[in-house]
Every structure is written in structure tokens, then in C-alpha cells.
Amino acid sequence: MLLAPHEFLPRAEATLARLEGAVLEALSHHDGPSVESLAEAFPKDAPLSPEGLAQALCPGPLSPIGFAAVVMREVLPPVDALLDGPVSEARVVTGNARAPGALSVTCPLVVLGDLEVEGVLEDCGPDSTIVVVGRCTAWGLKTSGNFLVLGDLVVRDAIQGIYNDDSLVVAGDLSTRFLDEYDHDVTCYGEVHAEHHFKNGRSGEEAASLASTFLVPELWNLDLGALHHDDLFERIQRGEPVFTATPQPRQVREPDEPSAEELEGLDIEGIAVRAPVSARAKDVVYAQRKTGEVWLLRPGGFPVQIFDGQRFLEEGATLALDVKQRASERVTFWRRRGDLFLEMERFGAVVQLHAGYNNGSKRTFRFAFETPDAAVRELRRLEARYAGDFLRVTALVPGRGPLEREFANYGGPKAEYTSAIVKGTALITRGGEPQHFDDEAAALSALEDWIAGRRQAGFDLKILEWRPFGLLGA
Known part of the structure; x- marks a missing residue:
């Protein structure tokens, strides 16, 4: 049936x-409904199919397409x-309408009656x-586009x-167990019935902390300050539990900065004054009371300065030691709190230590020993020193992501970069x-061969990161 403009x-x-009432308020959410907005959709006063009218009004504000839907309901016979599959072409x-399973919508969909989805309903803004x-009604709703319901919205x-x-x-009532507005405009002109409601603009860290009281642990991560929404909706679709059987104690992420207990007895002001470069006491990012070790790192490029309890470590690059061969062993540590890392390599009687910040600045220190056995003993000493405060990692930083090593070569006409990760096998x-x-x-052994080859080609470690941002991560 065609819709004739006259x-x-x-x-x-x-x-x-x-x-x-509420229907008019909902239709006016983006702008007031008007006949003129509908008239502009008809080309040269020619008739349109219902799908053609929907396509002409979308994407765009909700008022015209919502108003058009109300009018179509009055003039079109209900069918x-x-x-039973994705909606990838405009449909009225x-x-x-009933979907016997999950429903994915990637274009305009107008339902003049009720819509029942026996699974997760997901749209794709701005195309949808x-x-x-x-x-x-649906089991779950994941929305990134414009979505208008003039009746009630009930999501299990x-x-x-x-x-x-x-x-x-x-326009009607909105009912669900967990409503996470995240950074989306969610407006209900009826009543909102939500057992757990996260408002627009909430922080990731706050959301993960609050979710720890009612979502199963696999769906939130305090270290990342994130909810795993994809996993949430996959579980809902599979019929697996997403909510805890009973309310749980709220988990709170430990602060990245050292605690008062860790700083107790340390003369941070005095240590900062002795730093080789201008440092401030508030730049402290790690402290170990039992050894007196303090790391100073200023946001925005200040290189990490490490005071080992007696002196500041000197930059190792001045020792001009050949570390281009395959490392005898490698130990990688990641701070349990925050984004600090340590990577220790042994090359025979040489220990090379990289210290820095995830996807940020890094410094390299080198120490030469009389024998390989002495270097091994130093490596074991360092491992014991940082155990507990740092996590030992290989290919994956627990709860965070794959460990990516980026290498740089600054010796040519322009800087070159490369990187590697080990993912599974x-x-x-x-x-x-x-x-x-x-x-x-x-795979890790092959990584060592790859690193040695890169160093022989003039590359050196630029940074470690647990959340790949570069080409490899993409």
C-alpha cells in the first residue's frame, strides 16, 4: 500500500x-512533531511506501518518524x-512483531503494534x-541509535x-533489572522501575565498583574500571546467569598511589631533593617501606627516577654493553595497582632492567657482573624484592589484556616502530x-629470537603496554 501525500x-x-500527554512529550523529545516535517519527505508530492517514508525520515530526529508511525497506525491495516533474522532493510x-530469538537491527524498523523479542535486541546507530x-519487550536491550517506544518498555x-x-x-513505563545509561540519552516520560540504575555520565571505575554488588565477577573489572557489556548480553542470550544469587559486598579498587602505610617512615621530601632531575614529593608512584625504595614519576613525560633505598639508579645506556644477542632469561613484572612495569633481562653476566609506565615513559638500567652466576643471583634478588607488589606476567597481564612490546629504531632518516605479542600459542x-x-x-621462545633480531637491526625496546593501542592491537 502506498501513502499518498494528499x-x-x-x-x-x-x-x-x-x-x-506522555505520547506528545515523547514525540517532542527532539523537536515538536509537525506536518511540515512529513510533507518534506514526499518527493514532488509523489506517494511513498511505508518503508519509503521511514527511509526518507531516517536517520534524523525521532519526532518526524515517531509522528509518521502514529499516523500510519491509523491508516494501515494491521498485519x-x-x-526470524536480522533487519537489514527498512521495514514497517x-x-x-515477534522475534523468536535475538534481533539485530541495522536500519529503520517501525512496528505499529507491539514488539516482542525472545532474546537480546540490539540496534546500530546511526543507521538504525x-x-x-x-x-x-525483550530479554536484553543494547542500543546505540534512536529508539522510541510510545507504550511501555519491559526488558527482563x-x-x-x-x-x-x-x-x-x-512514553510509558520503563522496567528492567539493570539500566546502564552509560553515555547515552535515556528519557522516560512514565515511571522507571530499575533495581540497579547507572546514570548517564557515570565513571567506569564507579560502575565496576557498584556492579560488584550484583553482577557475577566475570562481568566487571575494577583494574580496568569497566563493565564487560558484550559478555553480559552474550550470557543473557545463552540463558546463563548474569546476576549474583544474593547481594555481595561492594568491591573498591585500591588507589594507584602509595598508601600512607607504604610511605610511613620514608623521607619522601628528602629523597625528591636528591633526585638527579627536578622532582617533587607528590611525584611518588611507588614506595616500599621495607627496602626504602621510591619511584618518582611526574605525569606528562617526567622520566622515572628510582631510589633503591640508598641511591638513585643511573641510566644504563652509558655502559655501552652488547645486549643484542638472545636474552638468557627474561622476567616481566606488572604492578598490582596502577600501570607500572618492570622487565628484567639477563645477557650472560649483564642484567638489563626496564622500568616505566603503561604506554608511557620508560628508562633502562644496566648492571655488569663478574660472572653469569653473579648476574643470576642479582636477578633472583630483584624478583624477591618486588614479589607481592608486582605480578609476574608472560603473555597476558591478568584482568587487563595482552602484553605488547614495542620497539623503535631512531637511527635512520625517520623513526621506525614494530611490536609483538604472544597470544595463546x-x-x-x-x-x-x-x-x-x-x-x-x-611461542615465547620464538619471541626471544624475534627480539634479538630486532635489536640486531638497530631497534630497542620503546615501551611495554597491556592494552595495545598501535597497529598490532588494531
Whole structure:
């Protein structure tokens, strides 16, 4: 059936005069509904199919397409539909619609009756716009586009809003167990019934802490300050539990900076004054009371200064030692709190120590010993020194992500960069094909050969990071 403008627009005029209450408020959320906005969608007064009208009004504010849906409901005969697959082309269901499983919507979808989804409903803004004139129900809702419900919205488990460009607008009541507005505009003109409600603008750290009281532990991470929304909705779709059986004590992330107990008895002011470069007591990022060790690191590029309890360590690059061969052994530590790392390499009788900040500044220290055995003893001493405060890692920083090593060569006409990670039993390098091995140990051994080859080509370690940002991570 085609919608002729000379019939459709007069009906819209009459409908607009009758609109009131929450429905009118919801339709006016982006702008007031108007007949003119509908008239502009008809090219040269030619008729349009319902899908053609929806396509002409989307993407855009909710008012025109929502108003058009109300008018279409009055003029089109209701025909129910089964949505048994993704909606990838504009569609108008003139009656009720039911999806027997998860429903993915990547284009305009208008339902003039009720929409029932027996699974997770996910849209894809800005390409998608969903309008439900009646009632909408689902197990879960993940929305990043414009979504308008003129009846009630009832979501069994969880609603998540993503991105701040579009809106979820409900004229009736909104009911769900967990509503996470995240950074999305969520507006309800009825009543909101949510057992757990995270408002727009909440921080990731706060969300993870609050979620620890009611979501299963696999769905939140205090170190990352994040909720694992993808896992949340995958679990909902599979029918697996996402909520704890009983309320749990709230978990709070330990602060990155040293605690008062860790600083007790340390003369931080005096240590900062003795630093080789201008340092301040407030630059302290790590302290160990039992050894008197203090790390000073100023945000914005201040290189880490390490006071080992007696003196500040000197930059090791001045020792001009050959460390381009394959390392005899490697030990990598990551701070349990914050983003500090230590990587210790032994090259025969030489120990090389890298210390720095995730995806930030790094310094390298080198120590030469009379024999390889003496270097081994020093490495064991360092391992014992940092055990407890730091986590020993190989390919993955627990709870955070893959460990990526980036190398740089500044010797040519322009800087060159490369990086590598070990993922499972594979060695993956930037610009190269993944190499697969029988086990992780073999992949880590291949990583050592790769590092030696890079150093022989003039590269040296630039940074370690646990959340890859570069080309390899992408």
C-alpha cells in the first residue's frame, strides 16, 4: 500500500490536534512533531511506501518518524510479522512483531503494534532507528541509535545505552533489572522501575565498583574500571546467569598511589631533593617501606627516577654493553595497582632492567657482573624484592589484556616502530604473518629470537603496554 501525500498529510493534521500527554512529550523529545516535517519527505508530492517514508525520515530526529508511525497506525491495516533474522532493510510492520530469538537491527524498523523479542535486541546507530508504537519487550536491550517506544518498555535483564549522539525515549513505563545509561540519552516520560540504575555520565571505575554488588565477577573489572557489556548480553542470550544469587559486598579498587602505610617512615621530601632531575614529593608512584625504595614519576613525560633505598639508579645506556644477542632469561613484572612495569633481562653476566609506565615513559638500567652466576643471583634478588607488589606476567597481564612490546629504531632518516605479542600459542608481530607453535612456551621462545633480531637491526625496546593501542592491537 502506498501513502499518498494528499490523503496522508490531512490525516496527520487531524492526528496532531489530538496528541497529548506522555505520547506528545515523547514525540517532542527532539523537536515538536509537525506536518511540515512529513510533507518534506514526499518527493514532488509523489506517494511513498511505508518503508519509503521511514527511509526518507531516517536517520534524523525521532519526532518526524515517531509522528509518521502514529499516523500510519491509523491508516494501515494491521498485519502481524515474524522477525526470524536480522533487519537489514527498512521495514514497517503494521501489526505486532515477534522475534523468536535475538534481533539485530541495522536500519529503520517501525512496528505499529507491539514488539516482542525472545532474546537480546540490539540496534546500530546511526543507521538504525526503531519506533514501536505499542509495547516493547525483550530479554536484553543494547542500543546505540534512536529508539522510541510510545507504550511501555519491559526488558527482563539489562539495558545499555551506547554513544551520546542518539536517544532512547519511552512514553510509558520503563522496567528492567539493570539500566546502564552509560553515555547515552535515556528519557522516560512514565515511571522507571530499575533495581540497579547507572546514570548517564557515570565513571567506569564507579560502575565496576557498584556492579560488584550484583553482577557475577566475570562481568566487571575494577583494574580496568569497566563493565564487560558484550559478555553480559552474550550470557543473557545463552540463558546463563548474569546476576549474583544474593547481594555481595561492594568491591573498591585500591588507589594507584602509595598508601600512607607504604610511605610511613620514608623521607619522601628528602629523597625528591636528591633526585638527579627536578622532582617533587607528590611525584611518588611507588614506595616500599621495607627496602626504602621510591619511584618518582611526574605525569606528562617526567622520566622515572628510582631510589633503591640508598641511591638513585643511573641510566644504563652509558655502559655501552652488547645486549643484542638472545636474552638468557627474561622476567616481566606488572604492578598490582596502577600501570607500572618492570622487565628484567639477563645477557650472560649483564642484567638489563626496564622500568616505566603503561604506554608511557620508560628508562633502562644496566648492571655488569663478574660472572653469569653473579648476574643470576642479582636477578633472583630483584624478583624477591618486588614479589607481592608486582605480578609476574608472560603473555597476558591478568584482568587487563595482552602484553605488547614495542620497539623503535631512531637511527635512520625517520623513526621506525614494530611490536609483538604472544597470544595463546601464536607469535603475532606488526606487519608480519602470525606464527603458530605447539604451546605458549615455544611461542615465547620464538619471541626471544624475534627480539634479538630486532635489536640486531638497530631497534630497542620503546615501551611495554597491556592494552595495545598501535597497529598490532588494531
